[in-house]
């Protein structure tokens with residue numbers, strides 16, 4: 333008899349303890365997620381956006397053997413517009429595309445990791461130079477069409493892995509941006525200049 337009562341009591345205590353643990357757990361996670369949401373609303377790190385200030389397209393032409401030669405230099409600025417947020421860039425990379433065809437990653441690895449203080453801008457200069465050995469005939473046709481029409485479009489895709497710390501919360505985020513550039517057809521010895529400046533947009 334007493335044994336049953338004992339075990340019932342133990343069980344109840346266990347139940348109570350478990351409940352307490354669960355309650356503390358809930359409280360802990362609620363506090364944590366509320367602070368994460370507040371941090372998010374105050375700092376809006378997702379509003380951070382790179383910009384292409386200018387670019388030079390030296391070459392974008394088809395070779396006699398069906399290749400595509402390219403030579404592109406881009407000035408890209410990364411701005412930390414937050415007042416109290418230090419950002420650490422763990423990894424930065426850029427790839428250029430013409431009509432879906434990869435024109436290769438930037439020739440030199442972009443400098444990373446680096447730190448960026450509040451209200452500061454860092455300008456990086458990715459360069460893309462080389463030749464795609466054989467391009468799809470649709471891509472070649474599209475380039476011919478664009479050259480004849482007087483405007484060629486190139487997309488630069490920038491991938492960032494950044495880390496920021498707010499209070500006790502450290503967050504590592506990965507962002508990918510698309511920057512759309514347009515140029516007049518480059519001529520021999522007369523590179524095409526893009527100086528309108530354009531924002532890069534968060535890619536899906």
Ligand SMILES: *[C@@H]1O[C@H](CO)[C@@H](O)[C@H](O)[C@H]1NC(C)=O
Pocket residue numbers: 431432433474
């Ligand atoms: C390439 O250009 C063609 C013609 O404008 C367009 O329909 C197609 O969607 C483009 N492809 C990519 C991957 O951008």
Ligand SMILES: *[C@@H]1O[C@H](CO)[C@@H](O)[C@H](O)[C@H]1NC(C)=O
Pocket residue numbers: 447449450451452453
């Ligand atoms: C921005 O960062 C650079 C490089 O770290 C530094 O030299 C410069 O003083 C900073 N400017 C401001 C306004 O913090």
Ligand SMILES: *[C@@H]1O[C@H](CO)[C@@H](O)[C@H](O)[C@H]1NC(C)=O
Pocket residue numbers: 390391392393394395396401519520521
């Ligand atoms: C391609 O561009 C390069 C550099 O501008 C130039 O030397 C070459 O003649 C061009 N080729 C063609 C087929 O237009």
